[in-house]
Amino acid sequence: MAYQGTGNHSPPGYDDGGHRLQDLPAGNNYEEEASRGLLSSQTGPFTGPFDDPQQRNLSPARPTSGYSLTETYAADAGYHDPYSAGGSVYSAQSGENPAAAFGVPGRVASPYARSETSSTEAWRQRQAPGGAGSGGGGGGLRRYATRKVKLVQGSVLSVDYPVPSAIQNAIQAKYRNDLEGGSEEFTHMRYTAATCDPNEFTLHNGYNLRPAMYNRHTELLIAITYYNEDKTLTARTLHGVMQNIRDIVNLKKSEFWNKGGPAWQKIVVCLVFDGIDPCDKDVLDVLATVGIYQDGVMKRDVDGKETVAHIFEYTTQLSVTPNQQLIRPTDDGPSTLPPVQMMFCLKQKNSKKINSHRWLFNAFGRILNPEVCILLDAGTKPGHKSLLALWEAFYNDKDLGGACGEIHAMLGKGWRNLVNPLVAAQNFEYKISNILDKPLESSFGYVSVLPGAFSAYRFRAIMGRPLEQYFHGDHTLSKQLGKKGIEGMNIFKKNMFLAEDRILCFELVAKAGSKWHLSYVKASKGETDVPEGAAEFISQRRRWLNGSFAAGIYSLMHFGRMYKSGHNIIRMFFLHIQMLYNTFSTILTWFSLASYWLTTSVIMDLVGTPSPSNGHTGFPFGKTATPIVNTIVKYAYLGFLLLQFILALGNRPKGSRFSYLASFVVFGIIQLYVVVDALYLVVRAFSGSAPMDFDTTHGVGAFLGSFFGSTGAGIIIIALAATFGLYFVASFMYMDPWHMFTSFPQYMAVQSSYINILNVYAFSNWHDVSWGTKGSDKADALPSAKTTKEGGKETVIEEIDKPQADIDSQFEATVKRALTPYVAPEEKEEKSLDDSYKSFRTRLVTFWIFSNALMAVCITSDGVDKFGFTNSATDRTSRFFQALLWSNAVVALFRFIGACWFLGKTGVMCCFARR
Structure with a gap:
């Protein structure tokens, strides 16, 4: 179990003498902190969201401005009593003009102090140098002085920009006054316009990162990949990471983290955003509030060479909670967030997740050379001490190449999301996977999938062939790789890269000459949101099912590569057992469609058809009505199964929401009917005067022989006990049984839909290898950078040099936008014209097929005799x-x-x- 206070020694090969980790004292309530914010604890006149009354006199003199939000929001004497009613939490809920909300009269509101017509259009306007919203409090254009910036090696644009004074003042004095790490670490944000491929982002080409420039060893690189999540989901992940870093920094007795420099200097957080266009611009306001982003500094190109990624770097002590509360340091207590080294990589174009990981590993990883990389998706909230638990697994096992924690569904306050059967079914699915599947695979040493939403890898373990094979799925490398690239692959391999994390897992374990293994870390937990609608659920599982099936076949076909690895004979023995297990599971999955239909049909016949074994009765509607009902149920089952093929081959789930919803309902009702029949079968097997076909009169041996030799009720009872009985036993063994009571019934109702709807849709759309991302991306709003020769030698550009007062004034509007409560946009359910055409086609084909099938069944089937045909x-x-x-x-x-x-x-x- 993780975090034992004693006895944790370093594995062989480590020279740090071992370490001891100690649990933090109880009382760190994460939810309370996120809900109240540190701002609410202030009293006195300095009630701005950043200002600390103890720090104002300690702030070093700045030549441009000593601005802080104290001056911005402080009240004039005649308007506001600073000591009345204590402090106030700044959450942008007090009015359109933040200055007016704090009693400042006559202040002209910034033209971007509210959401405007749309956050995207407002963001575009703010990118113009000196344009609206980039200056002071008033609108209109302003002319600024300029400065000349020298390009690194004559081609790399890397510029330091002053951060708002309020952000500087929020840094605790003990860090601000310690300039060993770099005099500009807390005063300036560094921006780099990367005009190269990730593979060319090297020191040799003039690119560098702050932690390397400060000669710091990076032990932990925490990466957050983002596509288009809203600011609430992004803040949930980022704030959870900040809290986990605080847990690590607060480890007083850890020999590793407390030597060789402060612990926070060994951790780097990297956010990788997949394109400017899909990005929610409100999220950029949140990042600007903590200091890691600024409007108006990005360059579309440098001398006509297009910028591929915009990289921002800053070390901050600020965080924004999911409910838009600003958290800043107030004292040296255990709840205070430490400085966190942050990197923000905003890719100019949407080039998919594998390319984001190429920036992480090939560009940033090779410069920082971290020991462990933790991967998170935006929206996944790491639990208390979860990142520490993942790191500790690597620290105590020198052969561990990858690990993952427990992912569970976000259930909402009071578990209210469980009211939705789809959410409850997914919650049960995640829980059982973490109780039965992941521990089993971890015991073998090969976890088939480390979820990209919450996993970790040892950097030197994945270097080489694992990453090379993984990056074959990067679309930006398709021309360079040719037939080995994504465009040259057949449809099977393209589907395989929909489950790219499975490829990396297999390549890591099968790495030639190495003996890396994978593990599941139960102490590490992450919470993620799950689809709540049928259409979104089907679309997500299409990619998961097709990708996992293709990757599973790939791992079985290439199992021979395990013989080139460095695994010992015991590990190889268990890997062979796992290979046989995976082969058998794949066969069961392939025939699951027929298996489910036969199970449904057999159970209904056993209890519904009058026979000597059931006393010539029919359950549950009697011997006359039950066969009729069962016949209707069977035809409904087959009819809706046929409908799934029609829908899957011609429609998008979002264009057929009602049809899919009706299918979930019908299959759910049929499944519950079969479950009731199965329970009746179990009860009747052990009660009554003639309990089924079991021999209960000739001793235990005869009974066991008849029970296990049964071809009907006995084998069904065995299957039920082996499945659902084990769910209960295993859940109680892991001391996590609540999903059995809150989610198990819903899962039972949805279970048949996993086969009949999800699998049918996935296999019917095997040709679709898209991720559902947007098409072209544009960065027209960004200015270009033109270089000139200074003195005929040095290459420079002219950059706007804003006064500190204008930077601070612009920041005021940014904070207002960032802390505005999030309102989820209304989803329009309108169908596109193409969806309407496809829906009509589907209805026409469905009516044609079913009317013909109905006539054929009525004429040729003996089953319809029960309906009164003479x-x-x-x-x-x-x-x-x-x-x-x-x-x-x-x-x-x-x-x-x-x-x-x-x-x-x-x-x-x-x-x-x-x-």
């Missing part, structure tokens, strides 16, 4: 063919009569025609 199927078939033949004969005769009439008429009229 004739047998043979008689109905004979009469149908008679009617069909007579009908064809009548139609043919009718056509012949028409032809004769036309011929006779034409011949007669020919005789009387005028010539």
Whole structure:
């Protein structure tokens, strides 16, 4: 178990003498902190969101401005009593003009102090140098002085920009006054316009990163990949990371973290945003509030060479909670956030997640050379001490190459999200996976998938072939790699890269000459949001199922590469067992569609069809009605299963929401009906005068022989006990049984839909290898950088040099936007024209197929005799063919009569025609 206070020694090969980790004292309530913010604890006149009354006199003199939000929001004497009602939390809820909210009269509001018509359009306007919103309190254009910035090696644009005074003043004095790490670490944000491929982001080409420039060893690189999540989801992840870093820094008795420099200097947080266009611009305001981003500094290109990624660097002590409360340091207590080295990589174009990881590993990783890289998706909140638990797993196992924690669904306050059956089913699925699947695979040493949303890798373990194979899925390398690239792959390999994390796991374990293994760390937990609607759920699982199936086949086909690894004979023995297990699981998955139908049909026949084994009765509607109901249920099952193929082959889930919702409901009702039948089967097997076909009169041996040799009820009871019984036992063993009571019934209802809807849609759309990302990306709002020769030698650019007062004034509006409560946009359910056409086509084809099928069933099936048809199927078939033949004969005769009439008429009229 993690975090034992004693006995944790370094593994062989480590020279740090071992370490001891100690649990933090109880009382760190994360939810309370996130809900109240540190701002609410202030009293006195300095109630701005950043200012610390103890720090104002300690702040070093600045030549441009000593601005802080004290001056901005402080009240004039006649308007506001600074000591009345204590402090106030700044959360941008007090009015459109933040200055007016704090009693400052006559102040002109910034033109961007509110959301404007849209955050994207407002952001575009703010990118113009000296344009609206980039200056002081008033609107309009301003002309600024300029400064000349020298390019690194004549081609790399890397500029330091002063951060707002309020952000500087928020840094605790003990860090601000310690200039060993770099005099500009807390006063300036560093911006680099990377005009190169990630593989070319090297020291040799003039690129560098602050931690390397300060000669710091990076032990932990925490990466957050982002696509288009809102500011609440992003803040949930970022604030959770900040809290986890605080846990590490507060480890007083850790020999590792407390030597060789402060612990916070060994940790770097890197945010990688996948394109400017899909990015939610409100998230950029949140990042600007903590100091890691500024409007108006990005350059679209440098001398016509397009910028590939915009890289910002700053060390901050600020954080914004998911409910838009600003957290800043107030004292040296254990709840105070330490400085965190942050990097923000904003890619200019949307080039997908694998490319984001190429920036992380090939560009930043090779410069920082971290020991462990932790991967998080925006929206995943790491739990208390979770990142520490992941790191500790690597620290105590020198052969551990990768690890993952427990991901669980976000259930909301009071578990209210469990009201949605889809959320409850996914919660149960995640829990059982973490209780049964992940521990099993971890025991073998090969976890088939370390979720990209919450996993960690040892950097030197994935270097080489694992990353090379992984990056074959990067679209930006398709031309360079040729046939080995994503565009040259067949459809099977393209689907494999939809589950790219599975590829990296296999390549890591099979790495030649190495003996890396993978593990599951139960002490590390992460919370993530899950799809709440049927359409979103189906689209997500399409990528997961197709990718995992293709990657699973890939790992089985290439298992022979394990013999080139450095695993010992014991590990290889268990890897062979796991290979056989995975092969058997793949076969079961392939035949799951037929298996589920046969199970449903057999159970209904066992309890519904009158026979000597059930006393010639039918459950639950009696011996007459039950067979009729069962027949209807079977045809409904097959009918809706056929509907899934029709929908999957021609429609998007979002364009057929009602059809898919109805399918989930129908399959859920059928599943519950079958579960009731199965429970009745179990009860009847052990009760009554003639309990099924079990021998209960000739001793235990005879009973066991009849039970395990049964071809009907006995084998079904065994299957139920082996599945659902183990769920209960394992959940209680892991001391986490609540999902069995809150989510198990919903999972039972949705279980058949996993096979009949999700698998059908996934396999029917095997050709679709898209991630659902947007198309072209534009950065037209960004200015270009033009260079000149200074004195005929040095290459420089002219950069606007804003006064500190204007930087601070602009920041005032940024804070206002960032701390505005998030309002989720209304999702429009309108169908596109293409969706409307496809929906009509689907209805037409469905009606055509089912009407024909209904007629065929009514005529040829003996099952419909139960509905009151007097004739047998043979008689109905004979009469149908008679009617069909007579009908064809009548139609043919009718056509012949028409032809004769036309011929006779034409011949007669020919005789009387005028010539």
